[in-house]
Amino acid sequence: MISLNKITKVYNDKAVVNNFSLEVDRGEMCVLIGPSGCGKTTTLRMINRMIEPTSGEIFIDSRDVKKIKPDLLRRSIGYAIQMVGLFPHMTVAANIAVVPQLLRWEKKKIKNRIDELLILVGLSPAEYSSKYPYQLSGGEAQRIGVARALAANPPILLMDEPFGAVDPLTRTKLQTQFLNIQKELHKTIILITHDLDEAIRMADRIAIMKDGELVQYDTPENILSRPYNQFVYKFVGTDRALKRLSRINISKFIKSAPSVDEDFSMDKVNQACEKCRWVWVTDSKHRLIGWIDRKILSQTTSIKEALVPVSLDEIAVTEGASLKEVLSIMLSSGLRTIPVTDKKGFLIGEIDMSIIERISAESINHYEKS
Ligand SMILES: Nc1ncnc2c1ncn2[C@@H]1O[C@H](COP(=O)(O)OP(=O)(O)OP(=O)(O)O)[C@@H](O)[C@H]1O
Ligand SMILES: [Mg+2]
Known part of the structure; x- marks a missing residue:
């Protein structure tokens, strides 16, 4: 879809981009x-000809971008930058409508598109359409920037640190939201970031x-487990093993969880606890409400007394979680085993x-051996 072939850009006798080649497939997100x-x-x-290369070629869908007029090219490529540029x-x-207006869309179509995009980025059209940029928080402005880049539904998005200027919590939220949007839209995206966790x-x-050259181009898993050279190794850092966890979904690792119903008799609970140190407790609808430790059973006469209630937010993960989320919950709760529930709190298993x-x-050994 996007193909850079031996691109070089020279400023004052210095190549700031040097013999750089890259292929990004349709629907793929490449992070620089x-x-x-x-x-x-x-x-x-x-790529969108805001800068012309000194040498080399760039193709979009096999078309040489040099042969496409810059303004036409830019309408087919959404562009979002860190300071948003609203x-x-x-x-x-009006900000979101800029490109649709250049394309002379009908008024009604533009209005509908604005509403649709605001909803897509999680902002209410009634509340936000008529606001001015100075009335927005950093995160809101960033979302409007993304909405504007998507306005004319371009197949390609170029994003230069789009989530750069916001606090870490807002940043994570914007990332999640953007990943959800991408799941739906399948744009071909090149995104720049300084943040390896984001990448x-x-x-x-x-x-x-590094220094205008491509050092390694690979999946996050391979970058983490097989850094190409010392530079990548150092860039990725010593907590590679932990970073890799954020790419691994828990679904394969969920085990069945011993559980009892809160209405069970103490006999049944004692029986369930014979094989394990603790059991999870669910209500009549199989929603997780707490756990019971075997050690405490002999001193108690009812489930209610033995029950340690839990707050799902604090100790449970849902099926879509990554092993990194699991680890951070384990570290904050002090539990080596945590429950997995569905969105409604039904107990599915444990991890x-x-x-x-x-x-x-495994990932540490891999690098040491190779
Ligand atoms: N118009 C220009 N004239 C001369 N040098 C330039 C020009 N634009 C960029 N450079 C130089 O080219 C190099 C690459 O700049 P560029 O903006 O692409 O870096 P970057 O990787 O995006 O950096 P950052 O992470 O800080 O945004 C820098 O050394 C910069 O000083
Ligand atoms: Mg930059």
Whole structure:
């Protein structure tokens, strides 16, 4: 879909992008990452011809971008940047409408598109359409930036640190929301970030750059488990094993969980506890409400007395979670085994820390051997 072939950009006799080649497939999210000044923004801007390369070729769907008029090209490529670049004197609606207006869409179609996009990025059209950029929080402005980039439904999105200027919590939320949007829209995306965790979480493939050159282009899993050289190894850092956990879904590792119903007799609970140190307790609808430790059973006469109630938010994960989320819950709750529930709190199973120990050890061994 997007193909960069030996691209070089020279400024003042210095190649800031040097012999750089990259292929991004249709529907794929490629994340460009590397030290400040390594040439990420320059590379991105050559794709929509905001900057012309000194040499090399760029193809979109096998068409040489040099042969497409820059303004036409830019209408088919959404572009979002860190400081968002919203026009300050225009409302949110007018900002989103810029490209559709250039394309001379009908008024009604534009209005519908604005509403649709605001809903897509999680903002109420009634409340936000007529606001001005200075009336938005950083995270809201960033979401409007994404909505604007998507306005004319371009097949390609170029994003230069789109979630860069917000606090970590808002950032995670924006990432999740954007991943959900991407699941639906399947755009071909090149996204620049400084944040390796963001790259690992979002990317289908990560391109690591250094001094204008491509050092490694690979899946997050391979970047973490098989760093190509010392530079990548150091860039990824010593907690590679932990970072890798955020790419691994828990579904394969869920074991069945011993549980009792809160209406069970103490005999039945004692029986259930014979084989395990503790059991989970569910209500009549099989929703998780707590656990019982075997040690406490002899001192209690009813389930109610023995029950340690739980707050699902604090100790349970849902099926879509990653092993990284599991680990952070284990660390904050002090439990080596935590329950897995569905969104409504129904107990599905449990997951044990031994899985995480095994997988971390595997990824560490892998690098030491290779
Ligand atoms: N118009 C220009 N004239 C001269 N040098 C430039 C120009 N634009 C960029 N550079 C230089 O090219 C190099 C690459 O810049 P670029 O903006 O692509 O880096 P980057 O990887 O996006 O960095 P950052 O992570 O800080 O955004 C830098 O050393 C920069 O100083
Ligand atoms: Mg940059």
